[in-house]
Amino acid sequence: MELDGDHMHFTRRSEVTTISLLSLARAPTFREGVLGAVLTISSDEHGDVTLKGAANLDARQFSKEVKEAWVRSSLAALERETVWLDSILAGVQALAAPSSYPAACQVAPLLEKARALDVKLLSKLRAEAVGPDAMARVAPAREFVSDPRTARAAGISAFVTAELERRKHFFDTVESRELTPEQRLSVVVDEDATLVLAGAGSGKTSVIAAKAIYLVRAGIRQPEEILLLAFGKKAARQMSERVEARSGEPIVARTFHAIANDIIGIVEGTKPPLAAHADDELAYFNVIRQILNDLVHRLPNVSTAAIQWFAHFMVEPKTEWNFKTKHDFYTHMEAQDLRTLQGGKVKSYEELQIANWLYENGIEYEYEPPYEHKVPETGRRDYQPDFRLRESGIYIEHFGVRREKTADGGEQLVTAPFVDRDEYLASMEWKRRVHAEHGTILIETYSGERQDGRLLTGLAEKLAPHVTLKPRPADTIYDRIVEMKQVDDFSTLLGIFLRKFKEGGYSLQDCRDTSKKKGLGNRASAFLDVFAAVFEEYQRQLDDRIDFEDMVLRAARYVETGRYTSPFRHILVDEFQDISPGRARLLKALKNQHPDVRIFAVGDDWQAIYRFAGSDLHLMRHFGREFGGRFDGEADIHRTVDLGRTFRSVxxxxxxxxxxxxxxxxxxxxxxxxxxxxxxxxxxxxxxxxxxxxxxxxxxxxxxxxxxxxxxxxxxxxxxxxxxxxxxxxxxxxxxxxxxxxxxxxxxxxxxxxxxxxxxxxxxxxxxxxxxxxxxxxxxxxxxxxxxxxxxxxxxxxxxxxxxxxxxxxxxxxxxxxxxxxxxxxxxxxxxxxxxEPGGKQEDCVCGECGGRLLGVAGRNGHIRYRCEHDQHCGNSLPACPACQTALPHRTDGTSEVRCECGACFPACPECKDGWLVERNGSHGNFLSCARFPACFGKPKAPRGTQFSTPRTRRRNRF
Missing domain, CATH: 3.40.50.300 (P-loop containing nucleotide triphosphate hydrolases)
Structure with a gap:
């Protein structure tokens, strides 16, 4: 062992280890022995190092000298860091009763400084070396380092309590109405990122105006250091007027586009001209519509892609096979505009494809026409094939069946999950027999063909011997699409997509990759084929002008690269639920330029209703992740204040x-x-x-x-x-x-x-x-x-x-x-x-045919009839109870009867789920048949002697 100034050297088998005296865990220990002394040095870095066999006197003296050197070294090190330590202690003391809100960005430098000194010195000091007074002096710094979050939380609580009392007069008078406790708290809280949840009628405008005024009045910021942002010119103007009227402070609210344009002007020396349609929604979508129209008439590839879209991909390509119940399937179909190029409506996506292929190829057709021959009564509705080709008289039936492998290696036809397979296959055979008996030609198509990607090619092959294709010119088809006003919705979709595409910085390859990942299939490919051409032409027409998406993103890049130096230290944002990715990028860039910039956002995710205009609600839901600060190794530091109170609704x-x-x-x-x-x-x-x-x-x-x-x-x-x-x-x-x-x-x-x-x-x-x-x-x-x-x-x-x-x-x-x-x-x-209202609520009745709702509808004669909500697809219809003329009778579980809430009772129809048997007059006398006739031909199977009752006082035979 060797003492060398502030260090010690240990040599063992020619290997030398050096340690700092500051790393000693305690004073050296010395024990005399018959065979020599045992001297132990304990350090934080190397544990115990023991020397045995030294002369007792020499070991005692050496131990004394090491301890004296340790004390001198520790006190000298503490003296050297006095200024550093004092500044940390002052900061910790100030945090106990802060004069300003101890935001993460303010306290983090103090914590970083304290931890650095702790690692370098404070954690190495021992009371045995520096004495109890010195240890008491450094204790506050060490406690802060060990638990900084608790210290900051206590500081926040102390400041908020004191500031609310200190600024009471301000909060009482800054607005025409005294601020609520929640509003006052939101003004005082000044975290790196603060989100104020302002519900409808909760006074968000008062909060954001009061916050701006408070920052200046409290001496926290100069007016030019505050950026007040609104989403529209009108809102910005009203905000500016309100702040000035209340405070006289020159704090001007601006829109995102205005500040972006100012940034571009400062960096480039001039502001680029703005596209004429930039601030006019109607004009923007008209531009997209005109670009699409011009491209279709000028470029054959765009014309082909556009017509393919309208003919085959405009609606969601889902079929019966994507749903578990008829109700779900019908609900989805009703949400789609299944209108053909010919102008009529069909009932499924596959029928739409067939109808539009026929139209494209100049084949005139009728959809669901009555069959040309009278089919004898069979208990079915009048037969209406799916399509009839006018010129050739050929019929087309599209069957919802697919082929599926069986366990023995064979194949069988299967139907959608909610379809009765045996019944459906029987109906297919019946239709074939009808055509065979009457000598009419039937062409069949199947859902399985669409699954295999050959529905239309297969149809073309089957029709080839019977019809001659006369493809309509692309211009004619597109003009028809325009006439049907389908271009408007598509242009809107293109316009919304284009904005999101530009704001998010996406590429076409990004979109194709996402499409593949999400399984969007051929529909997405067809859309992107049109969009690519529209986007290229849109950008070409912009020339040296910019739209708002360009403006915001260009400004964000200038801030990110440091070409623009932001003067703003507080950024206040109104209607934050409407934030878009581009605007969020600009906000982050402004915040990241300086370590002490705060974001103060006021919004209500319950009122986020502008997704179609580019807003992304997830930016608000993940506010901390997107805009929060860092402290003590924790990211996403932010504060949320809920205003709660509404001044509007009862x-x-x-x-x-x-x-x-x-x-x-x-x-x-x-x-x-x-x-x-x-x-x-x-x-x-x-x-x-x-x-x-x-x-x-x-x-x-x-x-x-x-x-x-x-x-x-x-x-x-x-x-x-x-x-x-x-x-x-x-x-x-x-x-x-x-x-x-x-x-x-x-x-x-x-x-x-x-x-x-x-x-x-x-x-x-x-x-x-x-x-x-x-x-x-x-x-x-x-x-x-x-x-x-x-x-x-x-x-x-x-x-x-x-x-x-x-x-x-x-x-x-x-x-x-x-x-x-x-x-x-x-x-x-x-x-x-x-x-x-009295009598306004009708009892919900489930349709036995599809699972939808049966809704009571009063006809012009005042009689109520219950129809399925899916009237286009299902068509189930029932009269009201013959006795009360109002309610709908229900089948009683476990019995063969149907009862009405009025007390009337009828025999249940043995053929369908909803119907009941009613008495009718026929050429051979009275008989019982289903109330759903002619949709159902159910007749009694029970013995004629079975009796059912209806209140005689109100009984009417209406059939």
């Missing part, structure tokens, strides 16, 4: 809307404190008979008008529609109800509005109902990083927006025959506490 509306939107578990849970308590039912569902919507709306408005006292200020009534085309005659309504200030808006356009009374129109099922069945196309998943799995997720948020526009009452008008799934949910779930 309790019944506020709570029902919250319950409704939270049925989607992906929505962020928030508390809701309503604006007041309703003393009468605040939400009503009013059913509307067919052709009676105007009368029902007038009836509702008349009731609202009656609540306004004469001479009192007019109450506001907002009519909301999912689509603009359902707007009623507003001039007439305003003239008839002068006590009401009536307005109409689409639900999307109404965001931010409010009224005393809200009336939601046309909450019906169907393609253009609410929820809309024109869902986001699955092709958009090629340019969308994440998808929402919950059914009607965005439409549910649209309904939430509609509900929360109302202060006092909400009325929902829905078809009595086809109410939407939203109306059914609201009406039937007691959690919503919603009132239906």
């Amino acid at each position: 309790d019944q509306i506020a709570f029902a809307a919250r319950t409704f939107v939270l049925r989607n578990p992906a929505q962020i849970r928030k508390q809701v404190v309503p604006a007041g308590t309703a003393t009468e039912p605040a939400i009503k569902i009013v059913t509307v008979p067919k052709h009676d919507s105007e009368a029902k709306l007038s009836e509702v408005l008349n009731g609202l008008s009656a609540t306004v006292a004469p001479g009192a200020e007019a109450a506001t009534a907002l009519l909301l529609g999912r689509y603009s085309f359902i707007k009623p005659d507003m001039s007439a309504l305003k003239a008839r109800f002068p006590r009401l200030e009536i307005s109409f808006d689409t639900i999307h356009a109404s965001k931010g509005s409010e009224a005393d009374h809200v009336i939601v129109l046309n909450a019906n099922s169907g393609r253009f109902g609410f929820p809309s069945e024109i869902v986001d196309d699955s092709l958009l998943s090629m340019v969308s990083p994440e998808e929402e799995a919950f059914p009607n997720a965005e439409e549910r948020r649209v309904m939430y927006v509609a509900m929360t526009r109302a202060r006092h009452t909400l009325t929902i008008l829905a078809s009595n025959a086809r109410p939407s799934s939203f109306v059914t949910e609201l009406r039937e779930d007691p959690a919503y506490g919603i009132v239906s």
Whole structure:
């Protein structure tokens, strides 16, 4: 062992090890022995090093000198780091009672500094070397290093408590109404990334304005260091005016596009010209439509690709085989526009392919025409083959069967999961016999052929001996597509896809790879063939101009590469739920330029309804991951504040809307404190008979008008529609109800509005109902990083927006025959506490043919008949009970009878699930047959003596 200044050297078998005296764990230990001393040096790096056999006197002296050197070295090291230690201790002390919010970005440098000193010195100090006073001095720094998260949390709590009290007058007066406790907290919290969840009517504008003013008044930032962002020019202007009016501070709110354009101007010295359609949605989609039209007429390859799309890939290519029940299949088919190039509608995707191939090749046809020969009564409906070719008289039947290997190596025909195989195969044989008996030519196609990719080629081969193909010119077909207005929806899809494609920085190969991964198949390939040409031409036409996507991304690149130096230290963002990937990229770039930049975002994921315009709700749901800071090895550091309280809706509306939107578990849970308590039912569902919507709306408005006292200020009534085309005659309504200030808006356009009374129109099922069945196309998943799995997720948020526009009452008008799934949910779930008009709710009856709903519909003669909701596909229809004329009789389990709630009882039809036997008059006297006749030819199998009763006082024979 050798002592050398502040180090010791150990030599063992010529191998030398050197340690610092600071690494000693304790003073050397010395023990005398008969054969010499035992001297042990303990260090943190090498453990115990022991020397045996030294002279006792020498070992004692050496041990003393090592201890003295250890003490000197430790005290000297502590003295050298006094300035460093004092600054850390001052920081730790300040954290106990901070003068500003201890955000992660502020405390992280202190922690880094403390840990570095701890590793270098503090962790090596021992009380035996430096004394208890020195150890007490360094203790706060060591405690902070060992548990920095608790220290920061305590500092945050201390600051928030003190600041809320210190700034009480500010919070009481900064807005016309005193800020709520939740609003005050959101202003004071100043984490690296702060997300304020601002529900409908919770005062988000007050919060973001107060935050901007607070930052300046508290001396945290200068006005020029604050970037206040809004999504639209109107919102930005209103925000600027509000801040200036409340504070006089020159804090100007800007749109994302405005700040992006300013960045480009600073870097490039001039701002590039903006495309004429950049800030005009209608003009933008018109540009896409015109590009598509020009390319189709100019380039044969684009013409071919476009026609292939419209003829065979426009709708989702799903068949019966993709569904487990008829109800699911029919529901999907009704959400698709299965309209052929000839103009009619068909019932399946495969029939659509056949019909459009016939049209493309100039073959005139009829769809589901009556068979030309009278078929004797067989218990079936009148025979209607799928197609009849007009010129040749040939019939085409498309059969939903596929070939499947059997266990013995053979093959058999199989049907879709919900189809009775034996019954279906029997119907195929019956159709073949009918054609054979009457000498008509039948061409057969099969689902299995489409599965094998040869449905249309096979059809061409089968028809070749009988017809001559006369392919229509591409221009003629496309003009027909334009005439049918199918180009508009496709142009919109192309336009939405193009925006997402540019904003996300995708390539065509990226899209093809995603398509393959997600199994989007030939439909995606057909779409990309058209899109590639449209995108290339769109970019060419831009020339030296830019659109908003270019603007935001170019600005983001300038910030990321340091060509633009940001002056902003606080970035405040309004309506954050509408953030898009491009805007998020610009925000991140601005935040990452300086270590102390804060993001303060105000939004409501419950009101995220602009996915079609490029917004990506996942950016808000993963706010910490996207924008959070880092501290103590933990990423995603952020703070969320829930405003909770609403200043708009009464309790019944506020709570029902919250319950409704939270049925989607992906929505962020928030508390809701309503604006007041309703003393009468605040939400009503009013059913509307067919052709009676105007009368029902007038009836509702008349009731609202009656609540306004004469001479009192007019109450506001907002009519909301999912689509603009359902707007009623507003001039007439305003003239008839002068006590009401009536307005109409689409639900999307109404965001931010409010009224005393809200009336939601046309909450019906169907393609253009609410929820809309024109869902986001699955092709958009090629340019969308994440998808929402919950059914009607965005439409549910649209309904939430509609509900929360109302202060006092909400009325929902829905078809009595086809109410939407939203109306059914609201009406039937007691959690919503919603009132239906007397007699408005009809009992749900399940269709025995397909599993859908049987809906009661009053005819013009007032008689009620129950029809399946899938009337185009299923067609099941039943009369109301002959006794009460209102309800629908139900089959009683375990018996052969059908009973009505009025007490009437009938024999159950032995052939079908829904029908019952009724007495009819025939040429041979009275007989019993199914109430569904002629759809069902069921007749009694029980002995004639079996008796069933109907209340005689109300019994009528209506058949």
